[in-house]
Amino acid sequence: MEKEGFVRSMDLIKSKGLKIAQLVTDRHAQIVKYAREEMPNTKHYFDVWHVAKAIETRFKKKLVALSKKKDCEAIQPWIRSMCNHLYWIPASTPSGNCQLILEKWESIVNHVQNIHEHDGQLYTECAHGTLEGRERQKKWLTPGSKVAERFSDIATSTQMKKDVQKLSPGAQTASLEGYHAVINHFAPKMIGFSYHGMLSRLV
Structure with a gap:
């Protein structure tokens, strides 16, 4: 439908x-x-929210499960940062350059290991300045550790890389989602209405 x-x-x-x-x-x-x-x-x-939702449902479960394993607890504080990073990428790339968007996404794998220079062609270093105070509260992952490698596997999965490259740098579907929420209030999906009943409720 x-x-x-x-x-x-x-x-x-x-x-x-x-x-x-x-x-x-x-x-x-x-x-x-x-x-x-x-x-x-x-x-x-x-739409960025829909991709972030996928991270919070599919990938977050994997990361939470990983954080409960021995020597992997350090990943817990980075889960929310991963979603925030996803929102920042298209907002900071108004051109919609999919290669730049992908390289920005993949940079998170290095960032969580306190590596802020990257091998990308377009995005070679993190955009932030010196991290101090609250920005440095999270513990860095140890490069080459099991948790760092597993985090990399999850963040750079084939599906994730495909989705990230298609993130919208401008328009989003939030206003349409809001409209549908109003419609669902007056014409709930679980109730079948006649044509005129549905039309009246939509109007």
Whole structure:
């Protein structure tokens, strides 16, 4: 249903003679495939909140489980920082350069080990200055340690790198999510309404 609604919406926009230069959606697999195959001239981005949500559900569970293992407790304070870093990346890359976005994301693997210079072509050092006070409260991971290597595996997984490169540097779907929340209040999904009943509630 979600894909069908998306396809109809795109068809309506195109029928008005408009060209879709950029598209921002969640990570819905069918929509991603459709946009890739049927809209090759449209730049498709992911809403940052939806990618962060994936980190907080899928990757956070892995990191929390890792933090409970022996000699891996130091990872716990970095879990929240990982999500914050994800929000900072597109906000600090208005050009939407996917290679730069990817290199900024991968830099977190070095940063948590107190390494602030990187091997990237576009992002060669952390953007922060000298870390002092509250910024230095978290314990660094020991380079080459089991926890550092496991953190690297999770942060640089193939799926994560794919998603990060498509982060939207500008528009997000928050306003649409807010609209849907209002609609759900007056027309709950778990109740079936007649056409006129639904129309009245939407209006």
